[in-house]
Amino acid sequence: xxxxLIGVGPLTADEVVSVARLxxxxxxxxxxxxxxxxxxxxxxxxxxxxxxxxxxxxxxxxLATRHIPTELRAQLQRSLVRSxxxxxxxxxxxxxxxxxxxxxxxTLATGRTGVRLETAQAYxxxxxxxxxxxxxxYGSLGCSGDLAPxxxxxxxxxxxxxxxxxxxxxxxxxxxxxxxxxxxxxxxEKEGLALINGTDGMLGMLVLAAHDxxxxxxxxxxxxxxxxxxxxxxxxxxxxxxQALRPHxxxxxxxxxxxxVLADSAIVASHRDPAxxxxxxxxxxxxxxxxxxxxxxxxxxxAEVVADRELASAVDNPVVTRDGRVESNGNFHGAPVACVxxxxxxxxxxxxxxxxxxTDRMLDVARSHGLPAxxxxxxxxxxxxxxxxxxQAAIVSExxxxxxxxxxxxxxxxxxxxxxxxxxxxxxRKLRRAVDGLTRVLAIELLTxxxxxxxxxxxxxxxxxxxxxxxxxxxxxxxxxxRYLAPEIEAAVQYVxxxxxLAAAESVTGRLH
Numbered sequence: 001x002x003x004x005l006i007g008v009g010p011l012t013a014d015e016v017v018s019v020a021r022l023x024x025x026x027x028x029x030x031x032x033x034x035x036x037x038x039x040x041x042x043x044x045x046x047x048x049x050x051x052x053x054x055x056x057x058x059x060x061x062x063l064a065t066r067h068i069p070t071e072l073r074a075q076l077q078r079s080l081v082r083s084x085x086x087x088x089x090x091x092x093x094x095x096x097x098x099x100x101x102x103x104x105x106x107t108l109a110t111g112r113t114g115v116r117l118e119t120a121q122a123y124x125x126x127x128x129x130x131x132x133x134x135x136x137x138y139g140s141l142g143c144s145g146d147l148a149p150x151x152x153x154x155x156x157x158x159x160x161x162x163x164x165x166x167x168x169x170x171x172x173x174x175x176x177x178x179x180x181x182x183x184x185x186x187x188x189e190k191e192g193l194a195l196i197n198g199t200d201g202m203l204g205m206l207v208l209a210a211h212d213x214x215x216x217x218x219x220x221x222x223x224x225x226x227x228x229x230x231x232x233x234x235x236x237x238x239x240x241x242x243q244a245l246r247p248h249x250x251x252x253x254x255x256x257x258x259x260x261v262l263a264d265s266a267i268v269a270s271h272r273d274p275a276x277x278x279x280x281x282x283x284x285x286x287x288x289x290x291x292x293x294x295x296x297x298x299x300x301x302x303a304e305v306v307a308d309r310e311l312a313s314a315v316d317n318p319v320v321t322r323d324g325r326v327e328s329n330g331n332f333h334g335a336p337v338a339c340v341x342x343x344x345x346x347x348x349x350x351x352x353x354x355x356x357x358x359t360d361r362m363l364d365v366a367r368s369h370g371l372p373a374x375x376x377x378x379x380x381x382x383x384x385x386x387x388x389x390x391x392q393a394a395i396v397s398e399x400x401x402x403x404x405x406x407x408x409x410x411x412x413x414x415x416x417x418x419x420x421x422x423x424x425x426x427x428x429r430k431l432r433r434a435v436d437g438l439t440r441v442l443a444i445e446l447l448t449x450x451x452x453x454x455x456x457x458x459x460x461x462x463x464x465x466x467x468x469x470x471x472x473x474x475x476x477x478x479x480x481x482x483r484y485l486a487p488e489i490e491a492a493v494q495y496v497x498x499x500x501x502l503a504a505a506e507s508v509t510g511r512l513h
Contacts, residue, residue, distance in 0.1 A: 004102075006109045006124070007032050010312035011102070013304070016207045020099035025128045028109055028120060035111025036120055039320040043114035043190050046326060047073070054318050054328050056189045077192030078158065084151035084196055085161060087136030092149065094132050094164070096432075099204025100146065101127055101153050103311075104195065112314035113194035114326070122157045122185045129180040130166030131156070133173070135201075141413060142334035142424030144317060146201035149425065154195035159184025198315045202337045205428035206307050209344060212435050213300050216442060217293060218512045219496055220351050221257035222505050223445040224289045226465045227358040228258075229267045230452035232369045233282045235259065236272075243290060250297030253513035255290035260509040265462035267453070283367075285357040292354050296347035303340040310337055334424030338407035341427035348434040349396070349403040352441040356392045359445045362452045363389055375451050375479070382482045385448045388489060392444045395437045402430045402437070443492035446472065446501060454478045464508040471495065471504040 001018040004011070007029035018024040028036075043056060052058050052067050068076050105123040108115050126133075133156035139148025155161035159174040177184055187195075228235065235258065243255040262268055281287060318328045361367045363374045363385055376384030406427040412419040450469040453461045461469065475491040477483070495501050506512055 003027055005029050006102075006106055008035050008110050010308070011106050013207045013211065013307065013311070016099055016102060016204065016311075017211050019102045019127065020095045020204060020208060023098075023130065026102065026105065026124045028105075028117075028124055032109035032111070032120075033117055036108065036115065036117045039111040039114045040116050042320050042324050042326065047189050053326055056326065073189050074187065077187035077189070080192040081151050081154045081158060081187065081196065082160070084147050085155045087139035087148045087152055089137035092135040092137060093432075094168075095208060096201065096205055097132050097135050097149075097153065098127060099208060100135070100149060100201045101133075103200035103204055104150060104153065104198055106311075107198055107200070107314050107316060108194065110314040112319045112321070113316045114190045114320045115194045116188065116191065119157070119185050119187070119191050119195070122182070123153075125180075125182050126153075126157065129176075129182065131173075131176050131180060131182075132164045134162040134164065134170065137429065140201060140425035141411065141418070142199070142202060142338055142422035142426070143418055143420070144332040145196070145198040145315060145334060146425050147196050149201045150196040150198060154187075154192065157185050157195070158187065194316050197317050197332050199310060199313075199332065199334045199337055199424065200315075202334055202341065202422075202424035202428040203307065203310045205432055206303065206337055206341055206344075207311075209341075209428075209431050209435050210300060210304050210307060212439075213296075213344065213348070215499060215502055216435070216438055216496075217254075217297055217300065217351070218257065218502055218505075219442050219446075220293055220296075220355060221254055221289070221512065222261055222465070222468055222501065223355060223442050223449060224286070224293070224358060225258050225261040225462070226449035226453060226468065227362065227445060228262065228282070228286050228289075229265055229461050229465060230362055230371070230449045230456065231282075231286065231358075231367075232267065232271050233286045234272070235262045235265070235268050237282070237287050238262075238290060246291075248291075248294050248298055250299075250301065251290045251294030253297055254293040257509075257512045258289060260512065261464040261505055262462050263464070263509070265465070266460040267456055268462070270459055283357075283361065285354050285361065289354070292350060296351050299343050299347040303344050306336055306340045334422030335407065338422040338424030338427045341424060341431050342403075342405035342407045345399075345405075345427070345431045345434045346403045348431070348438045349399040352392075352396050352399050352438045355441050355445045356389070356396045359385075359389055359392055359448050362448055368452075371452055371455055375448065375455060377479060377481045384482070385444075385451065385485075388444050388448060388485060391489065392441050395441050399434050399437045399441075402434045406430065439497050440489075440493050443496045444489060446496065447476065447489060447492040450476075451479055464505045467504040467508050468501055471500055 373379035374384035376382035
């Protein structure tokens, strides 16, 4: 997508990825512009009202009882943003910050926040200029939404704080805006609050992680199929009628992938005859692949339902209702998003765990059915992939720690006004690390299984798994004496991460589920 039109309705996940990751431009639709104007009029009509209105003529959080005189209300909004831009720690990735800004702009476009059109347009201008506010790792409790990360973005719109320009150079926001021909925004009533009260950071990371997991779950089926072949396993257990006895949709999809990827495998055919195979059944890590992978797929499907609902939400406090009321609410609480972020981290750990077990079986002469120890060229002199499995195990152990839920924690804040928080931002940050870890675990299984398939010659793998193996061989040599292994692992990681491994399989099978 070259440009994403932002209207009063929800963005799609693909549109979020396009802007956040691929740098697509944005434009406010005409209907969104009109909604913004209408709701702003409601706020301006309240500006001189003697009755206190939260966020318009009062302080915030535990200070909401303080009535703010008219002449201090612009300062109130600036002070809010400056004080809340309190993040600390490592810098957050560019794609996450762009997703956060885009989703805040999408809420502004609904007309439920009461900002001026020029303030909403400032976010579009920042995205289109490639200017990315510097946001730090720590600061959000996920309630009221992602306050500190969003405040750093609002600060940049004001021409303050630090940003990175389109080339990635860090500089003061005022300099970057001036270089791009943009004018800092002077915030007015309600606007500071509207720019920082949302679940945009955790939602953006959920959408990006879900996009990546679709590819990784298909890759997991491919690497599992390669491991089944390498260990002389059977494909009979993946039959559609057997899977239908337990009708989970994710399980059916995974089994269908396995059947497609293993189709016409000479290795599998070589031991399909019971006379040539004395094993009654394969180990769980092979035989139960559709059940394990399918559970993760169903978890992902649930998470995407939540993400779609959140993409259709207008999260702010207070909100301007369609009939012109300004009402406080609790929609900023991140619990719905935080829970599925944690749920996905559990599934990621489980997928990685079973992949590591399949890898380990290929390295053990007692369980690999004829492969050399550790797939080494000369076991004892060479160690083969022994330590590659150690690397997998270390990552899997880390993923198990990352699977411990953040959403069950809550630390009260704001003098007990915000006495229960979601920790959704923290759940999202650890899910990003988990997705990276899963990519690496699957890459090592692919690297190891490809070597094992080479060692099964003259038996030939399925056309699909052979295409994946051949694609890897363009960057990593086949079996031989020990070599510097880390670069080969990284080559496999990139082969998985950039979609080439999946594309190689799909060049034979067609689109996998």
